[in-house]
Amino acid sequence: MNKTRLIFFTFILLALLIIGVSFVIQQLSGNIPNPTAQPIQLRVVAALPIEPWVQDAAQKFNAEKRSLEGRTIVVNVTPMDSVTALGKWDRGEFNPVPTVWIPDSRYLVELVNATYSAKLGRDVFLTDGEYRARPLVTSLFSWGIYKSRAETLEKKFGKDNINWKTIHDAAIARGGWPELGGEKAWGYFKLIVPNPRKNAAGLLAMVAAAGEYYDKTTITTEDVTNPQFQKWLKELMGAVTDFSSLSSYTVEDLALFGYSVGDGGQLLESDLLVNMSGIQTRWADPLVIVYPKYLTWFDFPFTIWMGAETSAIEKNAALQFQKFLLSAPIQSAAAARGFRPANTEVSIAGADSLFVKWKDYGAKTFVPSTARMRAPDRDTLQTLLRWFDLNVAK
């Protein structure tokens, strides 16, 4: 072999070696994360009523492959009841910590802030500035009652007189529906209240009942520890058919099991509107909506965790997702699910609105009452929950 051939073959083999080593490195490097190429992961914990809408929006958002500083933003949504989430925040059990929390109501955010202010000396969710908690949509408690039952109650207690006090009277009727003027086959009056340990709406329903019992909008610990009130509340809760059910989300129960499980209850307006059609296809009797005197509003605030676990880029990515949720098309999708949009450009008075579609059954685009139940403090809520555990759940 002459020198030229030797050099030639050496070059060829060196080239092959370089290609081979590159190939091997490429194969192995697939398992090594490259920080610059990693997407920005947004972990969103959403309250149960709003989660399906947020989940759908997240899918659309992810499909658009939006990016920030060259990194794709990926949104992952986890459904979680706000009372459960509140407990996890209090105990520091979130691992990893969510980037965004969308609870049922702003007051839950304030409760978490109160906990962390004591620990850290500062808020973990902001109430002003660029990263402040912002409502995405609103909804409110309203009575959903099967029409035949509502008519019977109005005959018994008077027109437009469905409220916690008359519902209590119906609940304690020993003779059941026949005593109230209804049919024997209806059994006793059955109230729907979500399990407050599984659904924040259940806790707020008890607060709303206390409001009407005392005829005021602010409820204190003293109010809920009053033995007379507790007796009254226990009698009321005695009409709930099943607190152990799988569903923490009881409009679904109302639709699926019909009047056999619940004659009615104070539930989220959006849930009622969405299920009105299904109830009519499954059960002969339609549902009617009645708005209470004291309104309990849910504002579903988009709150960004301001702790060290959230980086600056994640906060800004969260803002992008928030903007997306507030955009007109996504807000319209929320309206189609029975929510009242936060974006004022989106109307709920259109012909295809659920509020218009069900107006003959009591739905209103504008709620006339302005008396709003105020959020109780943490001690009052904890007292109610403990009372529930000891007197009802047991």
Next chain:
Amino acid sequence: MTHKYTPRNMKKRKNPPVKKSPPCALLVFLIVIGGMIATFCGIGALVLFVSSFESTTTPTTATLDLAYSPEKDALMQDLIARFHKANYQTPSGLPMRINATRMDAADMVDAARAGRFTAISPDSSLWLAQIDAGRQRALVGEAARFAVTPIVIAMWSDVAQSLGYPQKQIGWQNLLAKAKSDPNFKWSHPSTSSASGLLATLAVFYAGANKTRGLTEEDVKNRAVLDYVSALEKTVRYYGEGEQATIDQVLKRGRSYLDAFVVSERLVIYFNSKSPQKLVAIYPVEGTLWQDHPLALLEQPGLTDEQRLTFRRFRDFLLSPEIQKVILQAGYRPVDLNLRLDEPVSPIKLSNGVDPAQPQTTLQMPSAAIIEIVQAAWHLTKRPANIYLVADTSGSMGEQDKLTQAIDALDTFLDQVQGEHDRVGLVPFASRVYNVIALQEIGTHRAMLKAQVRAFKASGQTALLDAVAYAYDDLQRRNDRERINAIVVMTDGIENASSIKLNQLVDKIKRGNASGVPVVIFCIGYGSDADWNVLNTLAEATGGFARRADPETIRKLYKILSTYF
């Protein structure tokens, strides 16, 4: 390949020898090339090693271990087959699979707590509450129901009419009054290990407490309530292993088997589709309960993201419009409210004995703690039993440790017999029946029975039929209608020493069961040479069963049998 591309070969193939090349240059060249090849081989081996290591430690499927309740066996088998056919994969490319096991709901609670499954689908979500009862951290994770069906009292239409149906609204009180007043009225509900059995028991407790809601711990422990429940439970003909087993028996035996029984609405539709004789579903006026068939993920330690994805995919599959329609066609009410119950494909219609506008009301579901008390109380109040253990000690039982296994099984069984209520007797046999211990309450002679069982020796032939006839005759002679009368046969062999023939014995049993006390026979077969024709014939003649003596059957023998008592 290495050989093919060595320079030596290339030289041989393509080049003539080059004498002018200095030998040391060639040596250096060969060393360099050899080093490169070695490097290549080393790196290649490393890559192969890494990839093979990964392939042995990474699962090849994302498998969900699922337990489901027995009454939806056919539906689940169908749905799981469809799911597998769809070939779903995780984003990492793992095939999604469901490894399904049929199991009654009460056992599912224990198995879930023991970490055996990553997902469950019992007949009711009330079992989910029992899984998490008393736990610091919830085991039950994401859950969704995919089908519902109300629990009803199934009756022959003339039986229902005799109670006033359809002019009068009837319910538990009518059924219970009929059972108390008419000794020939035969009714049944499953044991409390299924939702329908639990509901029926709750309904009896509610009736005893004269309530339709607000059942308290004091109520279920009240002596008068317990006496009422006990009196009624004594009128139950059989409990059975579950509602599907009850329906199968009614299909096989016809209307003489039972007058009324508690099952889900779905099984009334199923029965009416198979039988010319029709049942009607009575939705009790006091209220009923629903089976809501949840699919729940269990947050077991070690649950992988892939398994979680498989769960979600399967859940979404079950909730898809196409599968919801399949569920409706199977007689369940789908959770998809867009599907109407009066769809053309829907079997939920009056002509099938069921009413889509029912039920009107439900009984109030007590807390998990009260349900546990009801279950425990039911075991004490239900009808006690007279049980004859007919044990084969023939020579062949000495082979393959069969006698040892049978002794262990009997020993376990005798340990498991609860309370002082049941009476147990022993009929050992080989070439003939010998050393019989007559029926006595277990509390007084458990030790004696166990001692005799421990002393068994294998010898002689197999007079199986004579031994069964002996036990049967004794039960008929006693004519104890207060109790359920049962014979448990443990044998390995082929009948070869009896004086009575199989057809004679079956005739005797059929006549005796019709005119005297009904006796149920359960057969446990050991080894491969057990005569299954004989065992099945005896069991089927009485509504019992014949099963192989596998460890699971033996371990749970008393529990299984007790569902019939």
